[in-house]
Amino acid sequence: MAEKSQVIERDALDDLLKVLREQGYEVIGPTIQESAIVYDRIDGVSDMPVGWTDVQDGGSYRLKKRTDESRFGYVVGPHSWKKFLFPPELRLWRAKRDDAGFKILEEREQTKKYAFIGVRSCELHAIFIQDRVFMGGKHVDPVYKSRREKIFIVAVNCAEAGGTCFCVSMKTGPKAQSGYDLALTEIVERERHYFTVEVGSERGQEVLKELQHREAKHDEISAAEGRTRNASEQMGRTMDINDLKELLYRNYNHERWENVAERCLSCANCTMVCPTCFCTTVEDVTDLTGQYAERLRRWDSCFTIDFSYIHGGSLRKSAKSRYRQWMTHKLATWIDQFGTSGCVGCGRCITWCPVGIDITEEVKAIRESEGGTHGDQT
Amino acid sequence: MGTFEPMVPEAYRVRKVIRELADTYTLELESVSGSPLHYAPGQFNMLYAFGVGEVPISMSGDPSQPHLLTHTVRAVGPVTQAICASGRDSVVGVRGPFGTPWPVEKAVGKDVVIMAGGIGLAPLRPAIYSILQQREKFGKFVLLYGSRAPENILFESELHEWRSRFDTQVNLTVDSASGNWKGNVGVVSTLISSIDVDVSNSLVFLCGPEIMMHFSILELIKRGFSKNQIYLSMERNMKCAIGFCGHCQFGPTFICKEGAVFRFDQIERFFRIKEI
DSSP states (O other): OOOOOOOETTTHHHHHHHHHHHTEEEEEEEETTTTEEEEEEEGGGGGGGGEEEEEEEEEEEEEEESSSSSOOOOOOOOOOOOOHHSSSSSEEEEOOOOOEEEEEEEOOOOOOOOOEEEEEEEHHHHHHHHHHHHSSSSSSHHHHHHHHHEEEEEEEEEEEETOOHHHHHHHHOOOOOOSEEEEEEEOOSSOOEEEEOOOEEEHHHHHHHTTTTEEEEEHHHHHHHHHHHHHHHHOOOOOOOOOOOHHHHHHOOHHHHHHHHOOOOOOOHHHHOOOOOOOOOEEEHHHHHHEEEEEEEEETTTSSGGGGTTTTTTTTHHHHHHHHHHHHHHIIIHHHHHHSSSOOOOHHHHOOOOOOOHHHHHHHHHHHHSOSSSSSSO | OOSSSGGGOEEEEEEEEEEEETTEEEEEETTTOOOOOOOTTTTTEEEEEETTTEEEEEEESSOTTTTEEEEEEEOOOHHHHHHHHHOOOOOEEEEEEESSSOOGGGTTTEEEEEEEEEEHHHHHHHHHHHHHTTTGSSSSSEEEESSSSSSGGGTTTHHHHHSTTOOOOOEEESOOOOOTTOSSSSGGGGGGGGGGSSSGGOOOOSSSOOOHHHHHHHHHHHHTOGGGOOOOOOOOOSSSSSOOOOOTTETTTEEHHOOBBEHHHHHHHTTTTTTT
16 A cells, blocks of 8 residues: 555546446535535536635635636535435335235345545544444444445545634544545646545555556645645634533533524524434335335434424424534534544534524633633634 | 344234223233343333334333233324224334343342332333342332322232232322322322331332422432432433434433433433423
8 A cells, every 4th residue: 555645647537536437436526516516426527616616604605716727626515425325315114014914025225335536534524423323333324334334435635724614623624634545635736737645545555556646746745735734724713622522511501502592593404414413313104005114214403393302292392402402412412422523623504504603603602601711722 | 235124123913902091001012923022121112003103112011021022102192092002913013122221130139119100100010020020139119109190090900919018118199189089199209208218228210200200309319319329211202212313312311222211320410401
């Protein structure tokens, strides 16, 4: 496995997609759909948002033309990779009535073999977090596991940060450290456009072999480091995570929850765009004859009234309690449940909140009411 | 790969339906495949009414009879209504067992206080059976039961049976009653002061509405019990029972995995936080 950085020229990216397709992967990467960067099937670089960037802030997202031909010159869109590993709707089983009551019908699903192109470091961390949720406990999600084990990950190190990014605070980026097959850093210069490549696995090595590549020179490596540094310095947001779990545990009854509830629409956008949110509901349905039944699993959100319904009423009736549940889960209880934070600092919940509620501001408000930080600002 | 194994129910045939109260039924179920389901007192199953839905229901039967699954269900929603309406020989789906048990083994050599409110007696009945089956292993055994009214007393004939034993102290109260009722009136926590046990060497198993458990715990602590002697069963919405759906979160815990039975000191920090 190559330990040193390699270099591929700009047009080798198309060859990379081709090689992956030839190896049987369904290649998923960034596309432009509905004025946003959306991960979907791509057949070549021509399907990608070449020369586009995004401008993000609380409650605001706009695509904008760049002055260069960057392939990855934007940060993250509303969709994360979770929709491929943890599909928004999944049929868990089908059954038919019979003499013994009912019989579960056999189903054969060809497991999808995905190659993800352009996974950002924060998103890679989101995948690691969902690995713990779906594969780290007593029960394993068989669909997640079978898809997860087969994916080929081409990470991309961010060269620029977005207006709502705070991966540096969450220690999840901007450079991918592990868990990828290949990691690219895109370098666009006046005369040249190329990628430095880090190899993260044997499979990555095998794929790289198929592409024209060479070892990176010193100036190319430092150009790549410069891009990462640039992104680190551009973070649109910061969050002080010092003692964050205890801060929130101490403040279940803080007045800030009332304040945020006055703004929150309980629309659930933050949970849908979050790359780690994993809550689902189960629906049991029958056909019109009543002879066939199915069980479906669908993404759900702790912002719905139904979520906490228990004989006779909902437990979390107020928007205040629902926002508190979400944010406390993300930043505090998650740590007790899975050993990591549930937040990777991707900023999606800030960008896609229709009223621009900002998780970093909410944390700050609670912290400041206690007299500010207990440690170093990150 | 095809079906999502941990979410697939097994067919069970309804062998007997007992109407306990106006809206509460006990179903005795037997696996169609004939295989037993071993479980511990306090655990629950997901019961499935074909095409209607699935609900978490505690076992309420005798755990030493793994071929016969007993569940006591109150008909409050579409699924529980469908399950309660299942006739003899009809089929329901079962997934389980899930959750943590009452610590019956830990109570060996100690006095045991079982406190139940309303239908909360059902999840405790397997523990009562287990204790009575090996009665000599325990010290004093006290059962405190409170129901809303005399007509809501669950498992009434068994309560009479247990009360008639010389080795069991059964104390019962109702929240309100007409003049014909000659028993105790008042919430179940008022019974705590009357019990005769070695407080320092006993365990308490508690199950009922959260508000009832809250006041009972206050009384128990007043009586000298420590928080780590009190076990209680919590309830939240559950959709999957395997820790994936997120609905049953209670603070940092998933009630389906780390509960439903908790030792009080382990959840005290989150207990009674409004709308948690």
